[in-house]
Amino acid sequence: MSTLISIRDLRFAWPRQAAILQIPQFELAAGERLFIKGPSGSGKSTLLGLLAGIQQANSGELRVLDRDLSRLSGRARDRFRADHLGYIFQQFNLLPFLSVTENVTSALIFSRHKRRRLQASATVEAERLLSELQLPPALWSQPVHTLSIGQQQRVAAARALIGRPELVIADEPTSALDADSRAAFIELLFRECRRQHSTLVFVSHDPALEPLFSRVVSLAELSEHATC
């Protein structure tokens, strides 16, 4: 299996602060489902920011899809994120002024690459994903604020998955859900990632979810000087 993420001597510090991340070496194969655990403040969000190309490492190498994000310009990293990444936030993922379907297709606005990879029209593809994620069709044209949090998270998952990005990042996507919908959500997310060969990086502080993943790392182990 090919390598999706490869990190070497990565160092990151916020301006005028001590280094929050210092990762000598890490690799993630394509198609894996990675669970990153760690207490809050351990630099999980920072790592995700680096992977998404929002932040840039101070030194070292961070290769995603064989491209060194620490050497790309801000614009190129924005482009890279639009083309190859799907992102799910903890909650309030959706744009309030768009309908459910429009929220899903909004991932295509900034990426011609994702648009080209669609097999059907954007709406058809969005509806396919929404039904795969078991969101009732009656809700598709609804404004998003009428949906429950669990439903909203599934819309967010569909948006992260549309256009078959190589990497899907989920930042504690289940922390606002109750136990039942949490399991259901993760199961659906796994199934879809598998179906379209997307690698999943999942961050959570909930150890109960660990057994579901093919690989689990603790950020504390990963990072040499992680400060808490």
Place this chain on the structure above:
Amino acid sequence: MAICFATLALLAPSAWADDYSLLEWNDLIPLEEQLNPPPFPEVDHDDEFAIPGQPVGKVVPSLNGRKVRLPGFVVPLEGDSKQVTAFLLVPYFGACIHVPPPPTNQIVYVEYPAGARVDDLWDAVWVTGTLHTVGASHDMADAAYSLEGTSVEPYQI
């Protein structure tokens, strides 16, 4: 006043020195009149018109058809809210009120169909165009000038 207009002439923008000849107001007065100005019309003291009218001056015939440039002040006659399309050009501001009017050869009737923007009558202008001599009344010889304007520009020092 002659000195004044000589000064105006000296300050003229030199870019105009093409086929338009620069005129001074004195150039519009025939030589003999410059020495002997035309008298004000006789005032008939029995008449209700107590104030003499306007002296009728003679024109310089050689100026007929000449392309000239002349500075002066605008007394608007025709136009709309933005521009003046016909006006009298006079050598000094306020030529129309309170002072005896200048002789007929010291007023030039200018037709300028393109329309000139004149915001303030205190501002002098340069008028360029073709000069013609015309009769003041049908019973007399040519006694005044008219000018087909080709450009009207603010007079700048």
Place this chain on the structure above:
Amino acid sequence: MLILALKSLWARRLTAGLTLAAIAISVMLLVGVQKIRVELKDSFARTLSGTDLIVGARSGQINLLLYSVFRLGNPTNNISWDSYQRISKQKDVAWTIPIALGDSHRGFRVLGTNQDYFRHYAYGRNQPLQLVEGRAFKDTFEAVIGAEVAQTLGYRLGDPLIIAHGAGNTSFSLHDDLPFTLVGILAPTGTPVDKTVHVRLDGLEAIHLGWQSGRKTLTLSSEQARAADLTPDSITAFLVGMNNKVQVFGLQRAINGYRAEPLSAILPGSALHELWSLLGIAEKAIAFIALFVVIAGLLGMLTTLLAGLSARRRELAILRALGAGPRHLFGLLALEAALLSALGVLLGLALLYGSLQLLAPMVQAQYGLLLYPGLPGAGEWRLVGLTLLAGMIIGLLPAARAYFYSVNDGMSINH
């Protein structure tokens, strides 16, 4: 991106709508002031052409201009027929048009004059008057009416007209014993001529026979009236055309110094110019107010956009996660401001032209001003363009702010 901006605005349609209304109203005011200003001036400047002097009783030149030509205000005094005769016979005078005002017909002014009115009166760019129907008056008791009189009153050739004493909508002292016959209707001119009933001076004199001290003391038949001496004693003013325009100053000066009667002679072009510079001060003040209203409207937009922005930081973070760069978000916010300004300007213009369409007939009836609701002129477009530009420039502020938010926040939305 445009759709995104539109949908985002639509989702905030209440605040966006209010902002839009503020901009629209300010634009309406700004362009409306400009429009009315230009129309007013044009309407004035159009009214008289080709006349070299206006002569009336001694008064200020603007006053004389206003009452003689625009029928605004009242004459200070009449001038004697004798003075008129003497001046019109001066050798430099090419033609004269006598004007006698003071009576009305169903709200329209009646103007006593002679045939020269139709020969020499000109408006606009030296356009002469034209009859669409009938002919100029020949007989003492014939009348020619302006286009608007004909339209409003629905008169046709041959109809009788009864003239009322004094100017006003109704009068309780009618010259009803001596009706006039309508013989001609003038083409529309867009000037006060359209609202005027023209009769001969002797006709006007005839209906005033037997009127002493504003009260009718005897009734005459038209035959009796014709037999009387119908030379008027006085007229309100007269217009003068010169043989050569350069002699206008001489005659003007002579008239102003006329011994037998205090008279004023004015150059209409110069008087209008003086009127403009007088109105200029008020104009500038009003334009300034309108300008500040527009600034207030745009600042309102700025406030709304900036206040809304902090609430929308999550939205920005989501867009960021979808691959939007800071410059995308800058563009989005700038686009929103531009859209708001553009829609506001459009709405303002629509409101203005809508209301002009509605108000123009009323304004014309009330004040005799012709407002053409036609397309905006160059000046109006410039104002519209400047407002739009100002809106766009102001929009750069929230846009810049969104840019910095997105750089600093990244995707973290817990701020």
